[in-house]
Amino acid sequence: GNSVTQMEGPVTLSEEAFLTINCTYTATGYPSLFWYVQYPGEGLQLLLKATKADDKGSNKGFEATYRKETTSFHLEKGSVQVSDSAVYFCALSVLSGGSQGNLIFGKGTKLSVKP
């Protein structure tokens, strides 16, 4: 089947620290990969995406590279800010393995950034 595994939280960092949130996937087929962010009390916003191997998605200083050989899509940011505090979700979309193309999410990683 299709699934996403991401590192458990919460993750607590000081401002300007380096961030990595690990994400690996299992997919029957060739998925598109996404990172979404959810701020408290709000819906999900797309942060970045990649649709083929070796693609790098980037937005607002965040980056993630689609690694087919390691089935990974780790999220990184060089210098986090307090405003980055949120829950981050890794997700995939694929047309196979019982999935019709809806997003399949990891459990989310809560990030807290302290000043």
Place this chain on the structure above:
Amino acid sequence: NAGVMQNPRHLVRRRGQEARLRCSPMKGHSHVYWYRQLPEEGLKFMVYLQKENIIDESGMPKERFSAEFPKEGPSILRIQQVVRGDSAAYFCASSLGRSYSGNTIYFGEGSWLTVV
């Protein structure tokens, strides 16, 4: 261009009542998805609809839950005879095309259902 609009944002129902959640997709989007988020958990897929058709309902509970996306009007997620375990945030999302081909899925701000 307005985003995905959900209403109501907050809904309180007594056990046994019906809950009806509405979702208007982004303009031009014909693909609609419903997800449920339980407290401190991730998002679970419920149903995927395209105008007047259910594409995938593999995540929908077999009883009490139904969804529709009529030719005209919003998509509706209906929960009959609600129980306390239905208390959750329900998110609607929409896309222009299938997301596996790279189309972005946009989310609404959610409807928070509380069953008392």
